[in-house]
Amino acid sequence: MSGLFDVETGDYITSFHRDSLNGIMKYSLALGATLFAFWLLWSGHYDKPFIIVLGAISCLFCLWLSMRMGIVDEEGAPVQMGIRPFTKYGPYLVKEIIISNIAVTKIICSPAMPLQRNMIVVSANQKSELGRVILANSITLTPGTISVRLEHDKICVHALSFAGAEEDLSGEMGRRVCELENTS
Amino acid sequence: MFVVASIAVLVTMTLALIRAMLGPTVFDRVLALNMFGTKTVLLICVVGFMTERTDFLDLALLYSLMNFIGMVALLRFSQFGNFGHSETEGQS
Amino acid sequence: MIVLDIFSWAFLIAGSFFSIVGGIGIVRLPEFFSRMHGGGITDTLGAALIIIGLVLQAPVVISSPKDAVLVAVKLLMILFFLLVTSPSSCHALAKSAMSQGLEPELDNNKNS
Known part of the structure; x- marks a missing residue:
């Protein structure tokens, strides 16, 4: 969680309110799961573990990038709508x-x-x-x-x-x- | 039947090109360009089915996203005169 | 299989029709803001019908069922992206045209 970047102040966020932490966890989990599901659907590789691990790493990298951009919230990953x-x-x-x-x-x-x-x-x-x-x-x-x-x-x-x-x-x-x- | 669909898409692309050539304002041309991009995605899909090469679909997917990004970048450039720094800083 | 063929024929022909109508609209309508409506037809119903026609064709063209499902999902994602991105770029275009001082011609005074 140390990689989070606050857009307004330009600082890295170090402490959280518990609710916002839960919220960020929820949205980032949803975003990560969606990214990995789409990776699996689009690549069609299910039998080579090495390639699947590479895909998981690239999904985590994308998740980290979008956290750094500060777009993991109820607009970037609207999980509340189901x-x-x-x-x-x-x-x-x-x-x-x-x-x-x-x-x-x-x-x-x-x-x-x-x-x-x-x-x-x-x-x-x-x-x-x-x-x-x-x-x-x-x-x-x-x-x-x-x-x-x-x-x-x-x-x-x-x-x-x-x-x-x-x-x-x-x-x-x-x-x-x-x-x-x-x-x- | 794929031939019929691809001919229809090509006719639409031609009409969009006619509008891009006629277009009195620059926005008419951008609109025609946008439509041309959408039709390109469809043409790639149809031709991929016609030649039974399904990896064409990945190209189509990429093209649809590139088309959107290019369009927004172009309009942003025409509105602000540069590609960034007009909203919040730090959105690297 | 023959039923699928008939349905995908119908969807592809209808999609081709709407796409050409949108093309005619973009050439024939009188000024910029009306032309955007013509572009909207090809972007929504024209693209959607052609892609649905291709989805119905996927199990016929592709032999292995796993690949057919993957191809169908990819086509539906292309359709989803087109439907999400086309109104955004259309709105950006309209907004940028308005802010550049291009005023839409209106004919309010006909029968209202």
Whole structure:
């Protein structure tokens, strides 16, 4: 733990509060396990112990580097969300992406191109910065709406049609991200 | 069937190149470049399946990450005029 | 196997269609901020459908089951990275265009 680097003061951290130590342990364990799982999946080496040890060493090196950069926290390794982003939020996002893709495809393929470009401001009332970033990225990921600027709790959105803008203003997506954020 | 998909990807790349050549502003060109990079990843995947060489996928994975890093670096450079030192110090 | 072939055909053709539509959009739409929506189509549904089509094709092309699973996982990770990184770079592009003084053309006054 002596390699930890405090970004704000520029010093190496030597003493911890017990809670933050537990937190860092949790996030770094999760990050290390994820790194090693991905290494195993991508390399496909399971029978040569020497190569597996080399992979484990490189994972530990990456973990040490990211600790030095100070990004091992609830944003860098969001273990507090578990797998709910993939099980609950993912299917909803896929459905939204397909619906809005078909809408934008209709606009592009129609000869007259009925554009109704407008800018709206969507309020993001998520507690954490991670939640707001998830919301802004989801808005950009559904074609027809692009989040142009993210300031505190307001997201400036450029929309291609009024229908797409109204869908974002209804706040359905924001409610789902809030649900994701509330850890049980 | 891989031929059909790769031809479609190539057509899209051509359209992106047309926009990169026409583009009135520099951002149009960067947008076309971004799209070209995404399509490159897809083309590598499809060609890897067509020639049954699955190690092409590693290249595609690397390319998708490189494309993102290159894009962010380019935009950062166009916004700040240098590649760092604009946020917190110490994020070596 | 023939069922897998039919499904992957359908996914690949649909992905090709959406990808070309996005390409047409990026050429045809009138100004920069609208063109980004065209780029969004190819980045999300075009890429996703083509990669899902390839995943369905993996057990047909690759003989050993272990390699087929690894290839499918790699393809899904490529898709995941594309879906995570493309909105970030899109947002960075829009933000940098706005801060350079490029204003989007709006047509609010049509029927609102």
